[in-house]
Amino acid sequence: MTKPVVVTNILSIDLEDWHQLVHRRLKNASSSPSANVDRQLETLLALLDEHKVKATFFTLGMLAEARPELVQRVANAGHEIASHGYAHRRVYQMTRREFHADTSRGKALLESITGQEVCGYRAAEFSITRPALWALEVLAELGFEYDSSIFPIHHRRYGIADFDPRPARYQLADRRSLIEIPLATQRRAGQNVPFSGGGYFRLWPLGTLVRGFERVNATGLPVTTYFHPYEFDPERLDALAGLDRPSLKQRVSGMRLNWHQNLGRNSLRVKLGELLQRFRFTTFREYLEGADLGESRTLFSAAGR
Ligand SMILES: [Zn+2]
Secondary structure: OOOOOOOEEEOEEEEOOHHHHHHHHHHOOOOOOOOHHHHHHHHHHHHHHHOOOOOEEEEOHHHHHHOHHHHHHHHHOOOEEEEOOOOOOOHHHOOHHHHHHHHHHHHHHHHHHHOOOOOEEOOHHHOOOHHHOHHHHHHHHOOOOEEOOOOOOOOOOOOOOOOOOOOEEEEOHHHOEEEEOOOOEEEEOOEEEEOOEHHHHHHOOHHHHHHHHHHHHHOOOOOEOEEOHHHHOOOOOOOOOOOOOOOHHHHHHHHHHHHHHHOOHHHHHHHHHHHHHHOEEEOHHHHHHHOOOOOOEEOOOOOOO
16 A cells, blocks of 8 residues: 655745835835834744744845844744845836846845845735746846746736646746746636635635645645735734824725734634644745656746836
């Protein structure tokens, strides 16, 4: 009888300050990171430490620039530091030149803080879509080894619904190559459904999550997860906190965000703890050390802007 293969899943965190990004969206102006990110990050690091699990932290450049000690703190705890770009702009809204500038700035910042090479990238809002596949060429040019930005689903803002969900090395122009590790999905009723984190993990009961992990792992694939520090905040999130005399429009948007982002949030810490207990997890870098990606594939035209 053959022994079942134990698949190692990938744990990743998009390290950014929710309040900073929300304030930018509501005010249409930049602001400094809030102090909330300290409390959120500490809660999350304590959970990972409790379960002796290492994660990849895709770290936003503008947070790293303002708070380099946070990056150092995460790296000192033994986690992998990877890049989430500098300014959290959607890739498909940037030109190739703008993307190059934003990404190289974010990478250089993180490398100067930790003294270690950054080899992984995740785009803001999974925004490497089919028209933005040229971004993979830029990542390879900049020396990245892997990307985890492609969601093989239909979504109004992101996703490439028919993208192969298996981690693979892709041949790009100029004889360069890059490994793509898409966000995890499940096949349901003939469609790919996201199964990676976010609202789904906040709302679905633990039993549904456990069965999802079993189902994805049974196909030999890892569950590539993503979480954010704010999802582990022990206090209630308030998008309007720190906003000086918000307008009616800002109040309505803020209240909608508060409702949406606080929904099911308190259960996430417990559920992730259970999943860390039951399944095996690691960083992207460690996953790739043991992974057999098979033959490399040629990516359909990645040419673009
Ligand atoms: Zn993000």
